[in-house]
Amino acid sequence: MARYNSKEVEDKWQRRWAADGAFAVQADPSRPKYYVLEMFPYPSGRIHMGHVRNYTLGDVVARYKRARGFNVLHPMGWDAFGLPAENAAQEKKVHPAAWTYDNIATMRAELKRMGLSLDWDREIATCHPDYYRHQQKLFLDLHKAGLAYRKESAVNWDPVDMTVLANEQVIDGRGWRSGALVEKRLLSQWFFKITHFADDLLQALEGLDRWPERVRLMQQNWIGRSEGARLAFDVVGSDEKIEIFTTRPDTLFGASFLAVSPDHPFAAARAAGDAALAEFIAECKRTGTAEAELATAEKKGYDTGARVAHPFVDGHTLPVYVANFVLMDYGSGAIFGCPAHDQRDLDFARKYGLPVLPVVTGPNAPAEIGDVAYDEDGPATRIVNSGFLDGLDVPAAKKAAIARIKADGRGEGTVNFRLRDWGVSRQRYWGCPIPMIHCDHCGVVPVPEDQLPVLLPDDVTFDRPGNPLDHHPTWKHVECPQCGAKARRETDTCDTFVDSSWYFARYCSPRADTPLVRDEVDYWMSVDQYIGGIEHAILHLLYARFFTRALQTCGYLKVAEPFAGLFTQGMVCHETFRGADGRWLTPEEVERRADGSWHELAGGQPVTVGRVEKMSKSKKNVVDPGRIIDQYGADTARWFMLSDSPPDRDMEWTEAGVQGAWRFTQRLWRLADEPRDPLAEKGSALPEGGADDADALALRRETHKTIAAISRDLDAFTFNKAVARIHELANSIEDCRSVTPAAAFARREAIEVATRLIAPMMPHLAEEMWQRLGHDTVLVDMPWPEADPALTREDSVTIAVQVGGKLRATLEVARDMDAKALEALALADEAVVRVIAGRPVRKVVVVPNRIVNVVV
RNA sequence: GCAGGCAUGGCGGAAUCGGUAGACGCAGCGGACUUAAAAUCCGUUUUCCGUAAGGAAGUGGGGGUUCGAGUCCCCCUGCCUGCACCA
Numbered sequence: 001m002a003r004y005n006s007k008e009v010e011d012k013w014q015r016r017w018a019a020d021g022a023f024a025v026q027a028d029p030s031r032p033k034y035y036v037l038e039m040f041p042y043p044s045g046r047i048h049m050g051h052v053r054n055y056t057l058g059d060v061v062a063r064y065k066r067a068r069g070f071n072v073l074h075p076m077g078w079d080a081f082g083l084p085a086e087n088a089a090q091e092k093k094v095h096p097a098a099w100t101y102d103n104i105a106t107m108r109a110e111l112k113r114m115g116l117s118l119d120w121d122r123e124i125a126t127c128h129p130d131y132y133r134h135q136q137k138l139f140l141d142l143h144k145a146g147l148a149y150r151k152e153s154a155v156n157w158d159p160v161d162m163t164v165l166a167n168e169q170v171i172d173g174r175g176w177r178s179g180a181l182v183e184k185r186l187l188s189q190w191f192f193k194i195t196h197f198a199d200d201l202l203q204a205l206e207g208l209d210r211w212p213e214r215v216r217l218m219q220q221n222w223i224g225r226s227e228g229a230r231l232a233f234d235v236v237g238s239d240e241k242i243e244i245f246t247t248r249p250d251t252l253f254g255a256s257f258l259a260v261s262p263d264h265p266f267a268a269a270r271a272a273g274d275a276a277l278a279e280f281i282a283e284c285k286r287t288g289t290a291e292a293e294l295a296t297a298e299k300k301g302y303d304t305g306a307r308v309a310h311p312f313v314d315g316h317t318l319p320v321y322v323a324n325f326v327l328m329d330y331g332s333g334a335i336f337g338c339p340a341h342d343q344r345d346l347d348f349a350r351k352y353g354l355p356v357l358p359v360v361t362g363p364n365a366p367a368e369i370g371d372v373a374y375d376e377d378g379p380a381t382r383i384v385n386s387g388f389l390d391g392l393d394v395p396a397a398k399k400a401a402i403a404r405i406k407a408d409g410r411g412e413g414t415v416n417f418r419l420r421d422w423g424v425s426r427q428r429y430w431g432c433p434i435p436m437i438h439c440d441h442c443g444v445v446p447v448p449e450d451q452l453p454v455l456l457p458d459d460v461t462f463d464r465p466g467n468p469l470d471h472h473p474t475w476k477h478v479e480c481p482q483c484g485a486k487a488r489r490e491t492d493t494c495d496t497f498v499d500s501s502w503y504f505a506r507y508c509s510p511r512a513d514t515p516l517v518r519d520e521v522d523y524w525m526s527v528d529q530y531i532g533g534i535e536h537a538i539l540h541l542l543y544a545r546f547f548t549r550a551l552q553t554c555g556y557l558k559v560a561e562p563f564a565g566l567f568t569q570g571m572v573c574h575e576t577f578r579g580a581d582g583r584w585l586t587p588e589e590v591e592r593r594a595d596g597s598w599h600e601l602a603g604g605q606p607v608t609v610g611r612v613e614k615m616s617k618s619k620k621n622v623v624d625p626g627r628i629i630d631q632y633g634a635d636t637a638r639w640f641m642l643s644d645s646p647p648d649r650d651m652e653w654t655e656a657g658v659q660g661a662w663r664f665t666q667r668l669w670r671l672a673d674e675p676r677d678p679l680a681e682k683g684s685a686l687p688e689g690g691a692d693d694a695d696a697l698a699l700r701r702e703t704h705k706t707i708a709a710i711s712r713d714l715d716a717f718t719f720n721k722a723v724a725r726i727h728e729l730a731n732s733i734e735d736c737r738s739v740t741p742a743a744a745f746a747r748r749e750a751i752e753v754a755t756r757l758i759a760p761m762m763p764h765l766a767e768e769m770w771q772r773l774g775h776d777t778v779l780v781d782m783p784w785p786e787a788d789p790a791l792t793r794e795d796s797v798t799i800a801v802q803v804g805g806k807l808r809a810t811l812e813v814a815r816d817m818d819a820k821a822l823e824a825l826a827l828a829d830e831a832v833v834r835v836i837a838g839r840p841v842r843k844v845v846v847v848p849n850r851i852v853n854v855v856v
Numbered sequence: 857g858c859a860g861g862c863a864u865g866g867c868g869g870a871a872u873c874g875g876u877a878g879a880c881g882c883a884g885c886g887g888a889c890u891u892a893a894a895a896u897c898c899g900u901u902u903u904c905c906g907u908a909a910g911g912a913a914g915u916g917g918g919g920g921u922u923c924g925a926g927u928c929c930c931c932c933u934g935c936c937u938g939c940a941c942c943a
């Protein structure tokens with residue numbers, strides 16, 4: 001017996017597929033298309049198990065849809081701009097471009113060894129001028145369409161490194177590299193007007209019926225549409241006004257304070273004459289920009305001493321606070337507080353001794369407000385202590401209050417979104433330059449299209465703090481395209497989320513000299529199946545949805561939605577190991593001894609086995625896919641990835657699991673290479689009378705049921721179940737020991753079907769088995785097998801018989817036996833009679849083909 | 857803090873519509889083959905009581921709906937993801 005040599009076999013078929021150009025595709029309007037896309041990788045150095053899982057899932061879909069007759073587009077590329085390249089440049093003195101392209105070369109080779117059915121002719125890298133020049137054109141188009149604009153916004157500023165920090169680079173309020181206290185600073189930056197599409201982005205979620213429900217929910221909450229009112233309060237003793245946004249205008253009579261954001265102009269104005277307030281605002285600015293940080297910070301306020309007039313109660317005034325929990329980016333940056341009916345306001349009021357006046361009552365309302373606000377707002381509620389609103393329910397009171405506000409000319413009902421415009425400016429080198437020029441005379445001037453691309457300069461250094469583009473000696477100095485005067489290039493580059501917001505469309509015509517080609521993109525888009533991590537559920541997916549709408553607005557394509565189908569995969573996890581001194585250890589540094597204890601390979605000290613956690617460099621619980629492929633082959637790695645856990649759940653990578661997959665790989669190979677019992681000749685027909693051969697018929701039934709079941713599993717993304725069914729089919733093949741001609745026929749049929757069914761999952765093994773079975777066709781060109789309905793239908797069913805809900809017997813009966821007959825059979829059953837023990841039968845529930853429940 | 861999700865044997869998981877809980881695999885145990893090991897093959901494996909036949913309990917915890925709940929509803933606990941400059 002020739003032991004299956006994965007290395008030779010996989011190499012052989014990869015060469016064959018490449019030589020045949022098996023996965024190169026062209027748009028072909030005469031054929032149905034299917035676009036499969038996995039989220040493209042960041043070229044961080046080497047591929048990791050998360051990539052292996054992601055691309056295995058995508059490849060199963062791509063190969064399956066191909067067998068189903070679709071013209072399948074399955075491209076690959078690189079999300080190649082970003083911060084890590086600049087960190088590498090600083091730490092290792094490598095140019096970001098060199099570092100990135102080296103990584104791409106390594107990772108491309110690793111991906112190729114996985115045997116993915118990718119059209120490599122369409123490969124793109126977002127850091128390549130051939131990609132980002134088109135992005136610059138799109139930026140200009142968005143600008144022209146009014147979808148890109150400038151405004152001020154807050155960033156995390158590191159005063160020592162003189163740079164803007166990402167939220168993840170701020171640790172306990174300090175810069176990760178410098179250790180300096182980070183401060184919030186306002187910068188003028190570029191924004192994309194995602195809020196222009198807020199309503200559409202929200203409403204269109206409903207049509208995304210092949211997206212996970214939870215992702216749609218998360219996006220819905222993120223967009224956060226709320227109906228309410230804008231309302232101006234008059235500041236007492238001045239003609240200033242403070243405009244607030246509220247969703248609860250019905251509770252205005254219960255208001256006890258106003259609060260404005262520390263970034264609000266009113267706060268700044270008051271701080272000019274109030275040193276303590278200025279200090280309070282400065283303190284608020286020391287909190288980072290991350291919302292999680294703001295939300296968990298202790299709620300604090302400062303009484304400005306100013307008062308505003310209550311809009312409905314003459315002579316009544318409210319204090320104005322500056323409060324750290326009021327966001328300048330949401331609503332109008334100011335709120336009114338009604339402590340009785342909002343938890344946050346109540347906490348604030350208790351802390352600063354402000355009045356708590358209940359104005360809403362209802363069936364579950366407490367007699368008195370303690371530490372819990374009463375926030376019911378349904379039709380069973382009644383407004384009290386509220387003048388003209390008294391007696392109304394909350395929804396009616398909202399309408400009445402808004403009508404009054406409008407009549408008084410103080411404001412109006414509005415719809416507000418939590419969603420904020422997308423800030424795309426980054427003060428960094430390794431990104432797509434924003435094609436704009438700042439002229440002292442003309443203002444902001446777009447780079448003329450015939451001057452694109454704005455190339456990144458190569459000669460940059462990272463040994464000075466700040467943005468290399470900003471202190472490059474010549475790069476930013478240009479003439480104004482309008483007036484010819486000396487002007488400055490925009491030195492900000494694009495957020496890398498912009499790069500990943502249209503790459504899927506670029507794949508349709510990756511070498512075109514316009515960003516997109518109408519015919520190509522209209523044929524291929526939308527992506528039929530997009531696959532990636534749940535961590536992208538909001539930002540990346542929302543930005544891509546926005547950008548596709550922007551492209552549509554600019555006339556580039558016809559669809560609004562980039563991804564018709566979405567699948568979010570789980571993470572790859574592994575046990576963690578720590579040495580006696582607490583150091584994390586890699587799985588390769590430890591061994592499990594026969595008694596089950598774990599020790600370090602070097603030195604033999606005992607090892608603590610920790611929790612199973614997401615593979616990460618910091619915890620060293622990583623397994624290198626390259627090593628696994630060397631040792632077991634790509635098919636085994638792919639098979640194990642698919643085998644145990646459902647794709648949307650986290651999975652645990654274990655050595656034992658891979659070994660099990662490896663053993664099964666060998667077992668499948670043996671089925672074709674040296675079957676235990678004889679196979680019929682290739683292409684032979686079912687022998688005469690074979691349909692009555694019981695063993696053969698049983699195997700044939702199993703085979704055809706497996707075809708049907710695996711087809712369902714692949715459609716439903718339950719790949720782990722598909723794997724289990726292949727195991728079951730293999731068991732059935734080996735359990736059929738009959739040597740009749742009919743059995744030999746059934747066996748060949750079963751083995752050939754198994755070979756074709758595993759092809760999307762273990763493509764190399766499948767090809768090799770197919771060849772070993774005597775075929776000279778290649779499986780990548782074979783259609784998917786069809787199940788024979790005559791063989792998938794069962795004639796008899798097993799009925800569970802319960803007494804009082806407890807299983808007491810099972811009945812083997814003909815399919816579709818009627819309820820009366822089932823009831824009679826069940827009541828006659830010996831075990832059932834014994835359990836009933838003469839008690840009167842009160843009721844019998846019969847569900848045909850399923851269950852009989854006798855109630856006593 | 858807010859939003860979303862997940863929880864089933866020693867482990868990963870299965871259970872299509874509310875209808876036999878534990879398919880399939882891993883690990884374990886027993887056996888065959890072997891000088892031996894690996895590989896392979898056969899058997900066994902939710903827990904508790906029982907020699908057995910059989911019985912009882914059981915899907916993170918508590919409550920509810922139902923003839924019947926892993927599945928539906930309410931409350932709680934733990935863990936995971938995201939929070940707008942990581943990608």
